[in-house]
Amino acid sequence: MKPIYNVAGVLALLLGILGLFLPLLPTTPFLLLASWCFARGSDRLHRWLLSHRVFGEYLRNFEAGRGIPLKAKILATVMLWGSLLLAMRRFYDTGSPVIPTLLALTGACVSIYLWRFLPTLRLDPAKR
Incomplete structure (x- = not known):
């Protein structure tokens, strides 16, 4: 099951990055989905995403319930x-x-x- 979560996480991450450049494609929901998938599929990928210099702080705050x-x-x-x-x-x-x-x-x-x-x-x- 972990490989499925990782593939879904990578796809969500790619869609989130595309959302930075395409106006009707949302970035945040895809990044949240990627984080959720990586949390279930790969500790390493999840840590990488949470420590990312652009997305990390927002995702950490969201996951901690701070908004x-x-x-x-x-x-x-x-x-x-x-x-x-x-x-x-x-x-x-x-x-x-x-x-x-x-x-x-x-x-x-x-x-x-x-x-x-x-x-x-x-x-x-x-x-x-």
Whole structure:
């Protein structure tokens, strides 16, 4: 079972990295999935991801239940809704309201989770 977790973790990590460059592909959920997979498949890969200079701190804080910084929540919300609004407009022009409605519902659910259930990390004033 561990090799399956490792393959899934690598695929999730690759999709997360692609998400840095492609506007409609989310980065954070794929990185969280990669971390979850690596935690079950390989201690070495999990430690590597948690110590990564770009992603590590966010993943460690999330896994410890401390949440994510306010700045990251704001950026995630702006990027999410910017991408969704562009996609909704494109699909709305086709005449069918089904896809824009599903996109809006998905955005609302993600936003509610992000702002209501995911803790906001309080940064140490010395690190600002």
